[in-house]
Amino acid sequence: MDVKLPKLGEGADSGVVVNVFVKEGDQIARNQAILELENEKAVASVPSTAAGVVTKIYVKAGDKISVGQRLISLSGGDQPAAAVPTAKQAALKSEPETPVEEFAAEIGDEIPKPVAAPVASPSVRRLARELGIDLSKVRGSEAGGRIARGDLSAYIARLQRATDKSKAAATSPAKAAAESIDFSKWGTVTKKPLTQLRQVIARRLWESWNAIPHVTQFDDADFTRLNELRKKYAPAYEKKGAKLTLTPLVLKALVGTLKQHPIFNSSLDEAAQAVVFKEYFHIGIAVDTEQGLIVPVIRDADKKSVLELAKELEQLAQKARDRKVTAEEMKGGTFTVTNQGAIGSAHFTPIINKPEVAILGLGRGAMKPVARDGKVEVRMMTPLGLSYDHRVIDGGAAARFMVDLVKALEEFGEETVKI
Numbered sequence: 526m527d528v529k530l531p532k533l534g535e536g537a538d539s540g541v542v543v544n545v546f547v548k549e550g551d552q553i554a555r556n557q558a559i560l561e562l563e564n565e566k567a568v569a570s571v572p573s574t575a576a577g578v579v580t581k582i583y584v585k586a587g588d589k590i591s592v593g594q595r596l597i598s599l600s601g602g603d604q605p606a607a608a609v610p611t612a613k614q615a616a617l618k619s620e621p622e623t624p625v626e627e628f629a630a631e632i633g634d635e636i637p638k639p640v641a642a643p644v645a646s647p648s649v650r651r652l653a654r655e656l657g658i659d660l661s662k663v664r665g666s667e668a669g670g671r672i673a674r675g676d677l678s679a680y681i682a683r684l685q686r687a688t689d690k691s692k693a694a695a696t697s698p699a700k701a702a703a704e705s706i707d708f709s710k711w712g713t714v715t716k717k718p719l720t721q722l723r724q725v726i727a728r729r730l731w732e733s734w735n736a737i738p739h740v741t742q743f744d745d746a747d748f749t750r751l752n753e754l755r756k757k758y759a760p761a762y763e764k765k766g767a768k769l770t771l772t773p774l775v776l777k778a779l780v781g782t783l784k785q786h787p788i789f790n791s792s793l794d795e796a797a798q799a800v801v802f803k804e805y806f807h808i809g810i811a812v813d814t815e816q817g818l819i820v821p822v823i824r825d826a827d828k829k830s831v832l833e834l835a836k837e838l839e840q841l842a843q844k845a846r847d848r849k850v851t852a853e854e855m856k857g858g859t860f861t862v863t864n865q866g867a868i869g870s871a872h873f874t875p876i877i878n879k880p881e882v883a884i885l886g887l888g889r890g891a892m893k894p895v896a897r898d899g900k901v902e903v904r905m906m907t908p909l910g911l912s913y914d915h916r917v918i919d920g921g922a923a924a925r926f927m928v929d930l931v932k933a934l935e936e937f938g939e940e941t942v943k944i
Contacts, residue, residue, distance in 0.1 A: 527595050528559070528573050539591040540564025541721040542584050543848075547597065551579045559597060560584065563721050569851070577601045589721075645672040653677060682796040722817045733879040738915040741874040742923040746931045748890050748907045751775075758942050765832060765944060771890075772810075772864060773834035777941055778933035779885065780806050780827045783860060786926045790859045792880040793917050800917060809858035809878055810838060812845040813868070819845040820878060822858045832944050866890060872908045882917045885930075886910035 530539075543561040547553055558570040577599030584596055643660035645653070649672055653660050656677075663680045665672035708714045719727070751774050762769040783790045783806060792801045806827040809820040821841040826834065844850040861878040864887040875886040888908035895904045909931070913923050 526575060526577070526599050528575060528597050528599060530562075530571065530590055530592055530594050530596055531574060532592050540589070542586050542588045542590060544586060545582065545584065547579050547582065549579050549582060553577065553579060553599070562590070563848070564725075564852075571596070573597070573599075575599055643672055644670060649674055649677060656681070679796055682798075686795065720816060722819075726817050729879070730876055733876055737877050737879060739874070739877060739912050740915045740920065740923070742911040742913065742920075742927050743872055744909050744911075744927045744931055745906045746909055746934045747895070748905045748934065751934060751937050752890070752905055754937065754939060754942050758944070761944055762832060762835060767832055767835040768839055769831075769835055769942075770838070771866075772838055772862070773831050774937060774942065775862065775864075775887065775934065776808060776823070776826055776834050776838075777831055778930065778937060779808070779860070779862065782926060782930040782933050784827070785929055786922065788918055788922060789883045789913070789926055791882055791917065792859075793882065793914065803859045805859065807857050807859050809855075809861035809881075810841065811861060811863035811875075812842050814846045814848070816848060819848075819850060819855070820858070820861060821845050821850045821854045822856065824857070830944075831942055860884070862887070866907065872910055874910055875912050877912055877914060882914040884912050886912070 540562045541564070543563045545560045547559050553559065553573050553576060555574065555576045556572045557576075559573045560571050562569050562571050578601050579597050580600050581598040582596075583598075584590055584594075590596075643663065644665060645660055650660065652674070653663075658677065658680065660672060663672050663676055664670075666676050667673050748771065751771060755769055755771055755774065759769045787802050788800070790803050790806060792803070793799075794801050805825060807822050807824045808826045809822045812819050812821065821844065823829075823834065823837055823841065829837070841850065841854070844854075858878060858881060860881055861875075861884040863875050863884065865873060866887050866889045869889050871888040871891075873886055873888065875884045877884050886909070888910070890905045890907040892903050893906045894901050895906065896902075897904075909927065911923060911927055911930075
């Protein structure tokens, strides 16, 4: 029997093979991991759907595979577990039989259903005719599936987004790379293919930069007190199994500032032309790894102590470096923090992690002379860079956010750090 790549969920149904864990002749069990698949910034283990002896392996590290592709062949053992049909699949049981893998890969969620005649008012029908829109393709939101004018507007917005994506794809880095220059004409070169992760990073940053009008607000914060608190309580945190860095302290100050300025914890719903204010605070943390930038998310950062934040930061950062962070652990962020201080950089302009509307960049803290109350003191000054979406946030709002954030960092309460 053949074991094929099943649909494992978003971010894990296609990609590049990183490792193959089995070899011909191995006896394997059902649900045993047979390979690792890299996709969408994560590495996911792919389990076997049956037990038996491996008679043939069809993939190797570096191969790009997709749903339905044959991975290994087995002899003996049990049969693959039968897939439980979804409601959508059950609705199609009268149709000619289709292989499950083909069905998942080619149809996915777009399963056709019997379509009744659209219900809409004469004015909506007239508007649809004028715009050349087939009402049978528009989903009605009112009772009985009746199509309102707003449904028509939402449909047009979806069409516009699809058009914008097509235009972006036509001018994407992948398209530009097709017009390659032969640099070897001028000397010796070495060409190294982009990894799957780097291609994902390139595509997403390109889309974010082209879709969002970026503006960056700069300032410097006095981290002298914050650093003193870190040094004072680091031994106590170490006894609790946590490394106290400045980042969890920054997160605490940041969340408090986000509560004062909720527009920075929002997203723009382009289809509805509305701002979505989120009442949860899930903070993305950019982690620099050998494979590229990975952004796991700390959920409900406002509800966690500095100790809990310190432990979770360390755990997530290690998982990211080991490429063990899951696609789900990188979703749902409301704001992102990227810290280049440890590397040694100062001011920089971080790119917003779409669909968020802002991102905070921290640079290297340095001892500098600062005038205070008519006296010159040497203080640890840390550069901050706040990039924001100018479609949603104005310069005045960004300036007020930065003023309050700097104040929260410089006047950080010691009670918050105590354990």
